[in-house]
Amino acid sequence: xxxxxxxxxxxxxxxxxxxxxxxxxxxxxxxxxxxxxxxxxxxxxxxxxxxxxxxxxxxxxxxxxxxxxxxxxxxxxxxxxxxxxxxxxxxxxxxxxxxxxxxxxxxxxxxxxxxxxxxxxxxxxxxxxxxxxxxxxxxxxxxxxxxxxxxxxxxxxxxxxxxxxxxxxxxxxxxxxxxxxxxxxxxxxxxxxxxxxxxxxxxxxxxxxxxxxxxxxxxxxxxxxxxxx
Amino acid sequence: xxxxxxxxxxxxxxxxxxxxxxxxxxxxxxxxxxxxxxxxxxxxxxxxxxxxxxxxxxxxxxxxxxxxxxxxxxxxxxx
Numbered sequence: 659x660x661x662x663x664x665x666x667x668x669x670x671x672x673x674x675x676x677x678x679x680x681x682x683x684x685x686x687x688x689x690x691x692x693x694x695x696x697x698x699x700x701x702x703x704x705x706x707x708x709x710x711x712x713x714x715x716x717x718x719x720x721x722x723x724x725x726x727x728x729x730x731x732x733x734x735x736x737x738x739x740x741x742x743x744x745x746x747x748x749x750x751x752x753x754x755x756x757x758x759x760x761x762x763x764x765x766x767x768x769x770x771x772x773x774x775x776x777x778x779x780x781x782x783x784x785x786x787x788x789x790x791x792x793x794x795x796x797x798x799x800x801x802x803x804x805x806x807x808x809x810x811x812x813x814x815x816x817x818x819x820x821x822x823x824x825x826x827x828x829x830x831x832x833x834x835x836x837x838x839x840x841x842x843x844x845x846x847x848x849x850x851x852x853x854x855x856x857x858x859x860x861x862x863x864x865x866x867x868x869x870x871x872x873x874x875x876x877x878x879x880x881x882x883x884x885x886x887x
Numbered sequence: 888x889x890x891x892x893x894x895x896x897x898x899x900x901x902x903x904x905x906x907x908x909x910x911x912x913x914x915x916x917x918x919x920x921x922x923x924x925x926x927x928x929x930x931x932x933x934x935x936x937x938x939x940x941x942x943x944x945x946x947x948x949x950x951x952x953x954x955x956x957x958x959x960x961x962x963x964x965x966x
Contacts, residue, residue, distance in 0.1 A: 710961035717957060721950065726942035739949050743956050750960060798894050800926055811936050823940050842934050848902075867898040874926070874933045881929075 702762050706753050713753070717746055720763060723844075724770050730827050730839045731774035734781065741777055745770035767844045768854045771836075775855075778832060800871060802878050810881035826876040830869060837862055838869035888912045893923045901931055 698719075704712035724745060729738035749756075749766055756765055811819055827835055840851045841862070852862045888896075888909075893916055899905045900913055917924045945953075 710958075713961065714954070714957060717953070721953060722942040722945050725945050725949065739952070742949075743953050746953065746957060747960055750957070799891060800894070803922055803925055805925070806929055806932065810932070816941070819936070820940060820943055823937060824943075838937075842937050843940075845938070848904075863898060867895075870898055870901075870930055870934060871894070873937065874930045877933050877936070878929065 698762055699758060702753070702756065702758070705750075706756075713750055716762065720766060721746075723763075724766065727767060727770050727839060727844060728774045730824075730843070731771060731832075731836055732778050732781075733828055733832070733835075734777070737774070737777040737781070741770060741773035745773045748773070764846065764850065767840070767846065768850075771840060771844075771854050775836070782832065798868070798871060800875060802875055802882075804878060804882035806878070806881045807883060810877075813881070822877075822880055826873060829876065830872055834865050834869035834872065837865040838873065841866050842870070888916045890916075890920060890923055893917070893920070894926065897927060897930060900927070901934065 698716070701712045701716050705716060721742070725738060725742050728741040728745070729735065732738050732741060745766065749769055756762065807813070814822065827839065830838065836855065837851060840846045840854060841848065846854065848859055848862050848866070851857075851866075852859045855862070893900075893913055896905060896909065896913055900910065905913065917927065
């Protein structure tokens, strides 16, 4: 089962406690995030005092990323737009519940993820049981093993690479796609991802492993040496 | 550790979440297994590329509707 929408930082559900204290752990593969600018807390403080322009600046800053998130989770343009819009409106309505224990963007991601999940569940009830264990590891061993160039992404123009990644994410089963998006694209920690989805940490890890292997396998078809651009 | 063990611990290894003893064991395997080394490197690279990807700009009509809804909520006049 998914969590109900949880917007306040503290108090509404015990499941949510601890999540906000668990900021993203250092992660060797992570690139420095360009999302959190130094003035974010100033904008949030101004918005909380009723400065609508400050909130709109936050929206301007994050709307592209939040739309990518809702699009990636719902896999449906209409739902993605609705989820994004509702996420920003709910964030505005509940700004007083944000106490700065996490990054504002992380808080926003969790709201947007919940909005997206609700819509995905409506369209595909019982299609992606996040709380059930995944199958054993007998089929995990990658079969396609070929050399890549040292910087294979440079073969493609940025827009083309974005298209390839979007297609790959879209092809993943929702239960793997959601975990990959929250964990690797939105940079939530494993604990934060588990809390946001109402899953155990081990279930997140298990799905993340499969999603990452799938990602590699699908990129292999584009990146292996000798592949025509 | 065998190849299957490496794949099972791949995510934890990439995230730096392995116990030191298990990490040493895994790296010992990587020292002599080209296939597993390739899988580890390519998976790391795949995640880096995903992390580094930039979101596509929000379509202008979607953006207009979003900001109209926000202004309605906040009582702000259109600029």
